[in-house]
Amino acid sequence: MARIPAASRTRGVLAEQAFKAWLDRTRLGYMIVDQTPFTVPITASKVKRPDFLVGILDHMVAVDVKGRDLFDGHGIIEIDEYDGFHFFQRYFGLTVWYAWYPDHGHDVALLFRNTDIRASHRMRLKGREVCAIPVDAMTQCRPFDEGFDYALFVASCEG
Numbered sequence: 001m002a003r004i005p006a007a008s009r010t011r012g013v014l015a016e017q018a019f020k021a022w023l024d025r026t027r028l029g030y031m032i033v034d035q036t037p038f039t040v041p042i043t044a045s046k047v048k049r050p051d052f053l054v055g056i057l058d059h060m061v062a063v064d065v066k067g068r069d070l071f072d073g074h075g076i077i078e079i080d081e082y083d084g085f086h087f088f089q090r091y092f093g094l095t096v097w098y099a100w101y102p103d104h105g106h107d108v109a110l111l112f113r114n115t116d117i118r119a120s121h122r123m124r125l126k127g128r129e130v131c132a133i134p135v136d137a138m139t140q141c142r143p144f145d146e147g148f149d150y151a152l153f154v155a156s157c158e159g
Contacts, residue, residue: 002036008068014065016051018106019099033062035048041075048084049095062088066100074132075100075110077117082131085114100138112140 002093011076023030031053064085068075075098085096096114113135 005016011067012065013067013105013147015099015101015106018101019052019063019109023052023054028046038155040093041084043130046084047091048081050085053094056112060094062092062094062096064096064098065118067101067106068102070135071132073135075102075112075135075138076125077131079129079131080123089114107142109141110135111141112138 020030020032033049033051033053035049035051038151048064050064052063052065054061054063075097077150088094089096098110098112098114101110102108102110116137117131117133121133121137123132124128124130125132135138
């Protein structure tokens with residue numbers, strides 16, 4: 001497992017707190033997923049756990065929150081993470097969404113589904129294979145704007 005620098009961990013936690021605050025304000029039902037190693041059986045070790053399970057209208061989605069900069073107009077996801085969420089989707093039948101917060105103020109979130117990542121998004125970056133999702137393939141939203149309805153947005157994108 002890769003070691004994440006403390007500053008990156010802190011930024012990720014702040015993004016998760018911003019997402020949680022938004023969920024609390026909208027009063028959507030949600031659960032925070034425990035990230036400790038004991039929460040997934042050893043036989044399912046390839047499964048990546050999202051940060052949240054969110055009730056959206058008549059179904060549930062999984063959301064993984066990212067507090068990361070964009071690299072050359074792309075969100076960078078490790079191949080292992082993409083594969084782990086692919087396994088999660090297959091095992092649990094839930095769509096995995098990313099809520100990407102590229103700015104430190106957490107005013108803007110970029111939303112996209114793990115299933116939106118294509119083979120054409122794979123590339124080599126600094127000697128490792130990653131998925132580089134272009135920002136124009138993501139939906140920009142301002143979740144703290146009064147008019148933004150995440151539930152209706154996600155419901156419109158399912159199916």
